[in-house]
Amino acid sequence: MIENKALSMNIESRLSFEEFRKEVLNDYRLACVSREVSLLARREVLTGKAKFGIFGDGKEVAQVAMSKYFKPGDFRSGYYRDQTVAFATGIATPEQFFSQLYADPDQQHDPFSGGRQMNSHFATPNLDKDGTWLNLADMKNSAADMAPTAGQMPRSVGLAYASKMFREVEALHDLKQLSDNGNEICFATIGDASTSEGHFWESMNAAGVLQVPLAVFVWDDGYGISVPRKYQTTKNSISVALEGFRKTDGTNGFDIYNVKGWDYAGMCEVFEAAIRKIRETHVPALFHVEEITQPQGHSTSGSHERYKSKERLSWEKDFDCNLKMRSWILENALCDEETLVNIEAEAKTTSQDARKAAWEKYITPIKAEVQHFIALATPVADVAGANAELVSQQVRELQANREPQRRDILKAASIILVKHKALKADPVVQALQQYYNNYLQAEKENYNSYLHATGANSILNVPVVPAAYNEDAITLNGYEVLNKYFDQLISNNPKVFAFGEDVGKIGDVNQAFAGLQQKHGSLRITDTGIRELTIMGQGIGMALRGLRPIAEIQYLDYLLYGLQPLSDDVASLQYRTKGIQHCPIIVRTRGHRLEGIWHSGSPMGMIINSLRGMNVCVPRNMVQAAGMYNTLLQANEPALVIESLNGYRLKEKLPSNLETFTVPLGIPEVLKEGADVTLVTYGSMTRIVEEAIVTLEEMGISCELIDVQTLLPFDIHHSIVKSLQKTNRIAFIDEDVPGGGTAFMFQQVMEQQGGYRWLDVAPRTLSAQAHRPAYGSDGDYFSKPNTEDVVKMVMEMMEE
Numbered sequence: 001m002i003e004n005k006a007l008s009m010n011i012e013s014r015l016s017f018e019e020f021r022k023e024v025l026n027d028y029r030l031a032c033v034s035r036e037v038s039l040l041a042r043r044e045v046l047t048g049k050a051k052f053g054i055f056g057d058g059k060e061v062a063q064v065a066m067s068k069y070f071k072p073g074d075f076r077s078g079y080y081r082d083q084t085v086a087f088a089t090g091i092a093t094p095e096q097f098f099s100q101l102y103a104d105p106d107q108q109h110d111p112f113s114g115g116r117q118m119n120s121h122f123a124t125p126n127l128d129k130d131g132t133w134l135n136l137a138d139m140k141n142s143a144a145d146m147a148p149t150a151g152q153m154p155r156s157v158g159l160a161y162a163s164k165m166f167r168e169v170e171a172l173h174d175l176k177q178l179s180d181n182g183n184e185i186c187f188a189t190i191g192d193a194s195t196s197e198g199h200f201w202e203s204m205n206a207a208g209v210l211q212v213p214l215a216v217f218v219w220d221d222g223y224g225i226s227v228p229r230k231y232q233t234t235k236n237s238i239s240v241a242l243e244g245f246r247k248t249d250g251t252n253g254f255d256i257y258n259v260k261g262w263d264y265a266g267m268c269e270v271f272e273a274a275i276r277k278i279r280e281t282h283v284p285a286l287f288h289v290e291e292i293t294q295p296q297g298h299s300t301s302g303s304h305e306r307y308k309s310k311e312r313l314s315w316e317k318d319f320d321c322n323l324k325m326r327s328w329i330l331e332n333a334l335c336d337e338e339t340l341v342n343i344e345a346e347a348k349t350t351s352q353d354a355r356k357a358a359w360e361k362y363i364t365p366i367k368a369e370v371q372h373f374i375a376l377a378t379p380v381a382d383v384a385g386a387n388a389e390l391v392s393q394q395v396r397e398l399q400a401n402r403e404p405q406r407r408d409i410l411k412a413a414s415i416i417l418v419k420h421k422a423l424k425a426d427p428v429v430q431a432l433q434q435y436y437n438n439y440l441q442a443e444k445e446n447y448n449s450y451l452h453a454t455g456a457n458s459i460l461n462v463p464v465v466p467a468a469y470n471e472d473a474i475t476l477n478g479y480e481v482l483n484k485y486f487d488q489l490i491s492n493n494p495k496v497f498a499f500g501e502d503v504g505k506i507g508d509v510n511q512a513f514a515g516l517q518q519k520h521g522s523l524r525i526t527d528t529g530i531r532e533l534t535i536m537g538q539g540i541g542m543a544l545r546g547l548r549p550i551a552e553i554q555y556l557d558y559l560l561y562g563l564q565p566l567s568d569d570v571a572s573l574q575y576r577t578k579g580i581q582h583c584p585i586i587v588r589t590r591g592h593r594l595e596g597i598w599h600s601g602s603p604m605g606m607i608i609n610s611l612r613g614m615n616v617c618v619p620r621n622m623v624q625a626a627g628m629y630n631t632l633l634q635a636n637e638p639a640l641v642i643e644s645l646n647g648y649r650l651k652e653k654l655p656s657n658l659e660t661f662t663v664p665l666g667i668p669e670v671l672k673e674g675a676d677v678t679l680v681t682y683g684s685m686t687r688i689v690e691e692a693i694v695t696l697e698e699m700g701i702s703c704e705l706i707d708v709q710t711l712l713p714f715d716i717h718h719s720i721v722k723s724l725q726k727t728n729r730i731a732f733i734d735e736d737v738p739g740g741g742t743a744f745m746f747q748q749v750m751e752q753q754g755g756y757r758w759l760d761v762a763p764r765t766l767s768a769q770a771h772r773p774a775y776g777s778d779g780d781y782f783s784k785p786n787t788e789d790v791v792k793m794v795m796e797m798m799e800e
Helices: 002-046 060-067 083-089 094-101 152-168 192-196 198-210 264-281 310-318 321-331 337-382 388-400 406-419 427-448 478-492 516-520 532-544 556-576 604-610 622-633 685-698 719-727 741-752 776-783 787-799
Strands: 075-077 186-191 214-219 255-260 285-290 475-477 496-500 525-527 548-552 586-591 615-617 639-644 651-653 669-672 677-681 703-707 710-712 730-733 764-766
Touching: 002 060, 002 083, 002 094, 002 321, 002 337, 060 083, 060 214, 060 264, 060 321, 075 083, 075 152, 075 532, 083 094, 094 337, 152 186, 152 198, 152 214, 152 532, 152 556, 186 192, 192 198, 192 214, 198 214, 198 532, 214 264, 255 264, 264 285, 264 321, 321 337, 337 388, 337 406, 337 427, 388 406, 406 427, 475 478, 478 496, 478 516, 478 622, 478 651, 496 532, 516 525, 532 548, 532 556, 532 586, 556 586, 556 604, 556 639, 586 622, 604 615, 604 710, 604 741, 615 622, 622 639, 622 651, 669 685, 677 685, 677 719, 677 787, 685 703, 685 730, 685 787, 703 719, 710 741, 719 730, 719 741, 730 741, 730 787, 741 764, 764 787
Parallel strands: 075 186, 186 214, 214 285, 255 285, 496 525, 496 548, 548 586, 586 639, 615 639, 677 703, 677 730, 730 764
Antiparallel strands: 475 651, 615 710, 669 703
């Protein structure tokens, strides 16, 4: 029996060793493939087949080691050198990497962005077109990458924070398709130089306070492009600089680990135990991965020989991670030299095959289109009066182009058509024109679609349910209307969370959440630190994982602190992933008129120009705001809701269907019909204009007052121009600086809707002054449009 037991253990040991050996060799194979992909991709850029490249060479072994502990349900929130992570986790293939490098617009080839993003910008879908959340708990997930350095950090906090909510909020425990009891980790990756960004520091502080399962990997190659680390980081080490954040007994904070990027075995040992601890305890951790190399330099835009010393370059060759792993394998007798040579040869073949397949898939349809164009363009030369030489030249140039692009075809067609405009009635020219129109439209769809969600995910498809009022409907202050609304919402929708500065204990500065934390708990309605950037990140990450966060910016003026992630991440998300990833965050804030420079902001021009892709709602009162929240919560699009700061104590009737009525977005409301002049405004300015209209009516001037309700989307049915057709006079009024929100509305109605055709007098814009609003009531009066300004402007229009 003893002998048999010993034999059994020996067999198990040998099997275990063989499995270990296979795993190690497979990891080495992945590292080799990724390296070959980097080398080949750089050549593709330098030969002109691709525009730009930035690669993960030098980080292969560290990323392979990290990826061994990345499980289904986890989220990657990384940066643009994570190709090895993508290959190792199965999120991407080398062929897909090359398709993205070539900017292939076919989503079957580049499933992450449909040719809209440069290489190594990965994304996985999170929603079906019918509005159903995918089984994220069974997927290996990747938040869509973006290039702004450290831009991935704020949302990483939110992705990890969602796990905390899934674990600690009992009402979420049944959402098994979204989470396995909050066991998911967010793996955030960042280059060492980018830790100099404020985004990194705010995010690390927030993670340490919140205690969320965030694993941050800092790839430290010693440089930020050409600038050495000693000019980037205090004490020349991010882990040393962060030492005060280290978690100790009885404190919050995070764990800190130091590993060498070439030490495969050492990293695996550290990562295995550390990741297990994060998953079980939700204590975040920072992994400072040091002594990383960058064999090809920063990118295809330059050479690192220009700024690295000979000694540094020599060290990088000696400490190349793939070379060090190779030596370790041989030293530990895991295989022989011949096996490694075969693995390396196979890696070359694999990467070359991937490159070739991706290029063929990219170029073949374009070449077919060239032939289609030539077949239609060539006969034009034979039409009487045609410029045969010009047609032949365009055809010859396309035929000689070995690597044509879609724009080359369209340019050639356009040149021929423009030069033969006099022959447009000829059937041959008409056929070319029809081809041009169809091809141009198809390619515009390829490149210009999905700024907003479609189908069931779109706010435009939410059914309109008017507000209903009982005969004995009570009248409340605006903040009380919202308080009742949020109470019902939190009670009935377990996915909704509200958080921000002073939102919790005191119920926000205007009391819309008063008493609700005490009723619903501090996890549902939460106070945060003064950190607008990561409040946005908290909401972004939660929304990416299927929750419905209402993330508050206390005053609109402070939106600038959180604008970058909203602009670069949220607003562009559906576009840059070609509709596969959605982030239905609701950002709640308040603005417009009050009493002071920093609490009276209305920077609408800045907002609408930086947040294309989001919905921007500007309700004039709190009932209207509640209806907009209802609309947004029935769709899967992001939005900014700007409540009127001076409207919280105005009296409003309480609808009987407070939680179910909806306000359609993009559809203005006519508040008063009139015949002489159309006045277009929104938010707090509606009350100013209403006051002016009383005076104007007494003077015999009939005004039509239109509240646009939302700036994005804006008047989707062109109802404003219909009013202009009746009055032939129009003015746009708001509290933004000159040329801001009013200029946007002016352009939409005059240009997009063709309103200029119905004008009898010059259209007007009335806005605030170019400076910030001065403090006090007089400051408000002289800084922003007032009743007398509106009256004066309309009288001038009537006298013109």
